[in-house]
Amino acid sequence: MTEEKKIFRDYVKSRGLKHTAQRDEILTYLLKSGRHMSPEEVFHTLRERDPKLGRATVFRTLKLLEECRLASRVTDANGHQTYEGSYGKPHHDHMICVRCGRTVEFSSPRIESLQARIARRKGFQVQWHRHEIFGRCSRCENKI
Amino acid sequence: MTEEKKIFRDYVKSRGLKHTAQRDEILTYLLKSGRHMSPEEVFHTLRERDPKLGRATVFRTLKLLEECRLASRVTDANGHQTYEGSYGKPHHDHMICVRCGRTVEFSSPRIESLQARIARRKGFQVQWHRHEIFGRCSRCENKI
DNA sequence: CTGATACTGAGACTCAGTATCAAAAAGAAA
DNA sequence: TTTCTTTTTGATACTGAGTCTCAGTATCAG
Numbered sequence A, B: 001m002t003e004e005k006k007i008f009r010d011y012v013k014s015r016g017l018k019h020t021a022q023r024d025e026i027l028t029y030l031l032k033s034g035r036h037m038s039p040e041e042v043f044h045t046l047r048e049r050d051p052k053l054g055r056a057t058v059f060r061t062l063k064l065l066e067e068c069r070l071a072s073r074v075t076d077a078n079g080h081q082t083y084e085g086s087y088g089k090p091h092h093d094h095m096i097c098v099r100c101g102r103t104v105e106f107s108s109p110r111i112e113s114l115q116a117r118i119a120r121r122k123g124f125q126v127q128w129h130r131h132e133i134f135g136r137c138s139r140c141e142n143k144i
Numbered sequence C: 001c002t003g004a005t006a007c008t009g010a011g012a013c014t015c016a017g018t019a020t021c022a023a024a025a026a027g028a029a030a
Numbered sequence D: 001t002t003t004c005t006t007t008t009t010g011a012t013a014c015t016g017a018g019t020c021t022c023a024g025t026a027t028c029a030g
Helices: A003-014 A021-033 A039-049 A055-067 A109-121 B003-014 B021-033 B039-049 B055-067 B109-121
Strands: A071-075 A081-085 A093-097 A103-106 A125-136 B071-075 B081-085 B093-097 B103-106 B125-136
Touching: A003 A021, A021 A039, A021 A055, A021 A081, A039 A055, A039 A081, A055 A071, A055 A081, A071 A125, A109 A125, A109 B109, A109 B125, A125 B109, B003 B021, B003 B055, B021 B039, B021 B055, B021 B081, B039 B055, B039 B081, B055 B071, B055 B081, B071 B125, B109 B125
Parallel strands: A093 A125, B093 B125
Antiparallel strands: A071 A081, A093 A103, A125 B125, B071 B081, B093 B103
């Protein structure tokens, strides 16, 4: 059993929740894919294997995975929410290509610390942030 | 006639579009309010004066105002889109209180330039970005 | 004034996400 | 393994933001 799965089981147990086959499937699929995925995409793919899987379960589970920090939520170029497996990954933000949708991760301790300083100055307690840069990736630079 | 209205008329004309009473009302209202407003809020308020105003017109017009840089779009704490009049305002980002919804503007040339450098390094052509910090504002710091 | 064209509003539609609730599954304890 | 409580599930209906369509209407250049 992977590290992530153990964390998930522990989290679930510690909160008095229950471990289920559906939750396990969703976690497994998200981890395996290694990409950003929309709830809808997860739903449709897993539904092919298990035609009884419900939409709501997927949404609920992804939210749960976000809560226990195994997944993180990212807004894509069209304003929709997607999730990515985030265990062991340090915090990072995204550049999103408006043409092909490809995302490139970036992180900048210097931006983070400037951000923290600005917030402090305005009396703001930071809980989380979202820093998304939209534009064209190198591959799409000169295309229509 | 305000500067903004002139810009709007010119933009509309230059694109071969037409100036209408509805568009004017929506622009006027957005400018007067000076706040971030959801399309729905604009719609309901203006609808009271003009019961024939259509939802779609509001959405279309706000998008048009965004195109000609008279308004800018900001995601609120619940992930919904809002607009604010942005003419003459330099670019800025937002800190959003997750308790009361209040937004505080900030701008940091240093963050902007770090961002530009990172993008350049990854071969990314920046078109726009969104940097939103969520947390608690000073007034809500100690509340439930 | 007139005609070409853009715009409008009504309403149907889409799509992401949520609420509800009865039936099913989990898992602790016996 | 059986029982019992609690959580979870999936079907379904719903919500709310935003889009599409289209017939009728307004704008404005000539």
